[in-house]
Amino acid sequence: MRLFAFIFFCTISFYGNTQQVSISRRVDSLIAKMTLDEKAAQLHQISNPFSATGPITPVGDYLQQIKEGKIGSMLNIVGAERTRQLQELAMQSRLKIPLLFAQDVIHGFRTTFPLPLAEAASWDLAAMERSARIAAIEASASGIHWMFAPMVDISRDPRWGRVMEGAGEDTYLGSLIAAARVKGFQGAGLGTPASVMACVKHFAAYGAAVGGRDYNSVDMSERQLRETYLPPFKAALDAGAATFMNSFNDLNGVPATGNALLQRTILRGEWAYKGLVISDWSSIAEMITHGYASDTLDAAHKAILAGSDVDMESHAYYRYLPVLVREGKVPEKLLDDAVRRILTKKFEMGLFDNPFKYCSVAEENKQWNNKAHLAEARNIAAKSIVLLKNDSLPDTQKAVLPLKVSGQKIALIGPLVKAKSENLGFWSFDWPDDSIRIVSLWEGVKAAVKDTAQLLYAKGCNLNDADTTGFAEAVHVAMQADIIVLSAGELRGMSGEAKSRSVLNLPGVQEQLIKRLAATGKPLVVMISAGRPLIVGNNAAQSQALVYTWWLGTEAGNAIADVLFGKHNPSGRLPMTFPRTEGQIPLYYNHYNTGRPAGNDPYYGTGYIDLPKSPLYAFGYGLGYGAVTYSKPVVSSVAPKGNETLEVKVSVAYDGNSPRTETVQLYIRDKTGSVVRPVKELKKFQQITLLPGEQKVVGFKLTTEDLKFYNNDLQYVWEPGAFDIMVGPASDKVQMVTVNWGR
Numbered sequence: 171m172r173l174f175a176f177i178f179f180c181t182i183s184f185y186g187n188t189q190q191v192s193i194s195r196r197v198d199s200l201i202a203k204m205t206l207d208e209k210a211a212q213l214h215q216i217s218n219p220f221s222a223t224g225p226i227t228p229v230g231d232y233l234q235q236i237k238e239g240k241i242g243s244m245l246n247i248v249g250a251e252r253t254r255q256l257q258e259l260a261m262q263s264r265l266k267i268p269l270l271f272a273q274d275v276i277h278g279f280r281t282t283f284p285l286p287l288a289e290a291a292s293w294d295l296a297a298m299e300r301s302a303r304i305a306a307i308e309a310s311a312s313g314i315h316w317m318f319a320p321m322v323d324i325s326r327d328p329r330w331g332r333v334m335e336g337a338g339e340d341t342y343l344g345s346l347i348a349a350a351r352v353k354g355f356q357g358a359g360l361g362t363p364a365s366v367m368a369c370v371k372h373f374a375a376y377g378a379a380v381g382g383r384d385y386n387s388v389d390m391s392e393r394q395l396r397e398t399y400l401p402p403f404k405a406a407l408d409a410g411a412a413t414f415m416n417s418f419n420d421l422n423g424v425p426a427t428g429n430a431l432l433q434r435t436i437l438r439g440e441w442a443y444k445g446l447v448i449s450d451w452s453s454i455a456e457m458i459t460h461g462y463a464s465d466t467l468d469a470a471h472k473a474i475l476a477g478s479d480v481d482m483e484s485h486a487y488y489r490y491l492p493v494l495v496r497e498g499k500v501p502e503k504l505l506d507d508a509v510r511r512i513l514t515k516k517f518e519m520g521l522f523d524n525p526f527k528y529c530s531v532a533e534e535n536k537q538w539n540n541k542a543h544l545a546e547a548r549n550i551a552a553k554s555i556v557l558l559k560n561d562s563l564p565d566t567q568k569a570v571l572p573l574k575v576s577g578q579k580i581a582l583i584g585p586l587v588k589a590k591s592e593n594l595g596f597w598s599f600d601w602p603d604d605s606i607r608i609v610s611l612w613e614g615v616k617a618a619v620k621d622t623a624q625l626l627y628a629k630g631c632n633l634n635d636a637d638t639t640g641f642a643e644a645v646h647v648a649m650q651a652d653i654i655v656l657s658a659g660e661l662r663g664m665s666g667e668a669k670s671r672s673v674l675n676l677p678g679v680q681e682q683l684i685k686r687l688a689a690t691g692k693p694l695v696v697m698i699s700a701g702r703p704l705i706v707g708n709n710a711a712q713s714q715a716l717v718y719t720w721w722l723g724t725e726a727g728n729a730i731a732d733v734l735f736g737k738h739n740p741s742g743r744l745p746m747t748f749p750r751t752e753g754q755i756p757l758y759y760n761h762y763n764t765g766r767p768a769g770n771d772p773y774y775g776t777g778y779i780d781l782p783k784s785p786l787y788a789f790g791y792g793l794g795y796g797a798v799t800y801s802k803p804v805v806s807s808v809a810p811k812g813n814e815t816l817e818v819k820v821s822v823a824y825d826g827n828s829p830r831t832e833t834v835q836l837y838i839r840d841k842t843g844s845v846v847r848p849v850k851e852l853k854k855f856q857q858i859t860l861l862p863g864e865q866k867v868v869g870f871k872l873t874t875e876d877l878k879f880y881n882n883d884l885q886y887v888w889e890p891g892a893f894d895i896m897v898g899p900a901s902d903k904v905q906m907v908t909v910n911w912g913r
């Protein structure tokens with residue numbers, strides 16, 4: 171059996187290597203035939219001028235340019251038929267090099283999945299991989315080869331609108347999610363059916379923009395960069411990510427696009443990355459505006475030297491790389507290397523063998539309203555919902571949620587109850603049949619209760635204006651009901667690129683409406699849809715139950731109903747800390763202790779005099795129906811040796827009525843270090859499902875790999891000493907045991 175496995179492995183790797191060798195020969199022979207202009211053209215990416223995702227540079231007759239082999243790849247072209255038409259033009263060019271079609275497919279294509287941040291709240295890696303896989307299947311059927319995702323930027327600042335696109339604040343969770351998404355997009359590997367190239371972005375540290383202002387500068391130590399911001403990129407690379415995108419921000423004064431430390435030293439040097447790097451939208455030309463390049467020629471020069479291979483929308487490489495090579499300022503080998511990388515990807519994708527492989531209208535049609543995909547979207551949407559509060563009602567002593575399916579009058583109130591496309595959130599696609607396909611909350615609840623409960627409705631107000639004329643009707647409707655379910659939120663377009671906000675309350679008069687409804691004395695469930703953690707303390711105080719629904723996509727209404735009525739026991743856990751006010755930002759769980767930590771002394775502790783020191787809701791927090799009890803962790807040794815594996819066990823008991831998924835989280839704290847270490851660092855987690863009355867023992871294994879960090883000399887080391895090992899259902903609800911490791 172072992173011999174068989176060995177032979178099988180050798181055959182596969184031999185086959186893989188031979189394929190690579192033959193691709194590399196084919197690439198070399200093609201490069202040998204190319205003129206300087208043809209080479210530069212391969213590095214030139216333009217957007218469809220009619221559906222751009224950034225400021226457009228006039229391109230002229232791009233159809234003619236494709237025919238003349240002057241464009242290497244395109245962005246924002248969608249559809250089997252359209253991509254076929256353009257590919258046919260590329261096939262008329264002298265060297266017949268196929269185009270690559272790229273697209274921002276951030277959380278689903280035809281089927282919209284929850285926002286990436288929302289999906290991160292599921293902590294369910296397999297489900298996230300499946301949602302990425304489905305996005306790849308649907309997008310590749312519409313001609314797309316290259317997804318500009320996953321976005322793996324760690325961010326600790328909910329003012330930044332792009333937090334919606336990432337996996338939140340934690341490096342460990344973010345790294346696992348990055349890998350899962352890459353695997354989902356690329357499937358069985360480039361060239362296999364429905365495999366699309368992932369593009370890991372934005373390299374690097376874009377999520378740390380000062381003040382949470384999009385596009386802003388980033389200033390941080392290299393130690394912080396390596397420890398907190400780079401690991402998700404490395405994890406994506408290790409999962410096989412075909413391409414990387416650099417970013418808009420400058421890092422310590424050098425724009426990421428022109429940053430050789432990032433792209434040459436770390437990415438291609440230390441990490442030995444062989445794939446392709448693309449600039450962000452016009453980020454090469456923007457180095458002039460940054461004040462880092464004097465003109466477009468200088469910008470092209472600096473970008474190619476720093477390691478940016480493909481120029482998205484700056485029109486700088488196409489115009490100036492041939493000039494720079496002719497003038498001897500850029501060695502032709504450097505240009506060839508970049509061209510080799512893009513051609514290799516085109517070969518690996520199988521486009522030289524069949525340039526039209528993703529251009530089948532029949533295949534595309536099969537993906538419209540794919541029932542299996544919609545079922546998966548409903549499943550992960552339900553898992554993404556986070557229950558933040560669920561009080562017991564004084565008369566019944568029972569928690570407000572789940573709602574009874576029958577026998578009561580439910581008032582569904584709020585501007586999002588009947589919303590359709592709003593549920594999709596930013597970076598999603600609107601299709602012509604969306605009004606039928608997207609399940610509103612109203613439709614989801616109606617389908618859940620059928621005609622066993624009476625549903626009442628009032629809109630109450632709009633999402634973002636000062637009109638309170640609907641309040642009276644809302645209160646009137648509420649007064650007739652047994653329970654009020656209110657659906658409020660941001661506008662869909664309030665999070666996403668260029669959507670930083672300085673005030674994170676519910677916009678418009680929604681908070682006033684919540685107050686008016688609370689004053690009716692009826693039990694009130696508040697549900698909030700948003701692309702980021704909002705400031706929800708007031709809403710929590712007014713309501714008996716608070717449910718965070720983010721933006722959940724096509725199946726939003728069904729998924730919310732699944733949680734409201736208990737078909738799905740809520741299992742989402744926050745991937746970002748929820749602050750009490752904007753003034754606490756940046757607020758994150760894995761901070762340093764300081765010399766005067768919060769809580770040690772009533773006066774002299776770090777914090778604000780006008781606020782409690784804790785967040786409103788901590789990282790990892792989320793409730794479910796029923797009660798879960800954790801034991802104290804038990805370790806296999808209190809003095810493990812350097813090479814020992816430490817086993818940590820905890821027992822989790824569940825008292826409830828329906829199965830419950832619990833995310834058991836393990837954190838460590840290195841108590842003393844040559845540089846100070848965070849008060850907590852997530853190192854492991856496991857999801858278990860518990861049946862009513864069940865108790866399970868969950869085991870973790872830790873080795874010294876889990877204790878490592880970057881010391882002041884940027885060496886990745888662990889240091890012997892005392893470590894707290896903490897396990898619990900959230901970062902602020904842990905029990906602890908201390909071990910002395912390696913001493």
Ligand code: BGC
Nearest residue numbers: 223224274318371450451667
């Ligand atoms: C964004 C990228 C995106 C690109 C193409 C840029 O503005 O920062 O994330 O992939 O546009 O749409």
